[in-house]
Amino acid sequence: MIRNLILDWSGTLADDLGAVITATNRVMAHYDKPPFTREQFREVFQLPYTEFYRNILPDTPLHELQALYLEHFPEDDQHEVPMIEHAREFLQFAQETGRRMFVCSSAPLEHVQAQAETNGVAHFFEHLHCGVIDKCGHVHELLRQHHLLPQETAFIGDMRHDILAGKAGGLITIGTATGYESVTTLMSAEPDILVKNLSALTQLMRPPIPSHA
Numbered sequence: 001m002i003r004n005l006i007l008d009w010s011g012t013l014a015d016d017l018g019a020v021i022t023a024t025n026r027v028m029a030h031y032d033k034p035p036f037t038r039e040q041f042r043e044v045f046q047l048p049y050t051e052f053y054r055n056i057l058p059d060t061p062l063h064e065l066q067a068l069y070l071e072h073f074p075e076d077d078q079h080e081v082p083m084i085e086h087a088r089e090f091l092q093f094a095q096e097t098g099r100r101m102f103v104c105s106s107a108p109l110e111h112v113q114a115q116a117e118t119n120g121v122a123h124f125f126e127h128l129h130c131g132v133i134d135k136c137g138h139v140h141e142l143l144r145q146h147h148l149l150p151q152e153t154a155f156i157g158d159m160r161h162d163i164l165a166g167k168a169g170g171l172i173t174i175g176t177a178t179g180y181e182s183v184t185t186l187m188s189a190e191p192d193i194l195v196k197n198l199s200a201l202t203q204l205m206r207p208p209i210p211s212h213a
Helices: 017-030 038-044 049-056 062-071 087-096 109-118 135-146 160-168 183-187 198-205
Strands: 004-007 100-104 127-129 153-157 172-176 193-195
Touching: 004 135, 017 038, 017 062, 038 049, 049 062, 087 100, 087 198, 100 135, 109 127, 127 135, 135 160, 153 160, 160 172, 160 183, 172 198, 183 193, 193 198
Parallel strands: 004 100, 004 153, 100 127, 153 172, 172 193
Antiparallel strands: none
């Protein structure tokens, strides 16, 4: 039984793709680089995000890029980031069925906190592990810190890196086709389960109705 859920934030729970592209394009403009269209960004973006920036701005120090990104992601944009469709209902279902929930995200902690509070979902999570560059390495610390058994824990995300992180920790891996990567790209990481959205995952995790036949 899945008793614990480690959830990615961006593209899995929060629909922040538009805001992230806007902030990234502001960083690109700072270096006189052309902006990304939505399709271009989805094609080239990858995690760890250090690899993404190494490819597009190879001569720029990471700490400088991180500071610029935070500067160009205005506070007002946080309030315009909605939850992914069906995410709130899934979190409610998981809480009602006694699952423990954690966020593991590369997004900055201040962004995730602000978005979670604005959308009224912060109370669902025991802990927010944010600003994580390499989830594959961090997953072991997360399991240890919260005393989670791998065989009772699922990692849910919308990108290959989420699936690879779950595999690194020996977890059940669940891909959701709601975020940054296409289904074809996501499936290349071979998740144990792929769902079109979190409503479908709720149905999969819901106990079957006993037969009276």
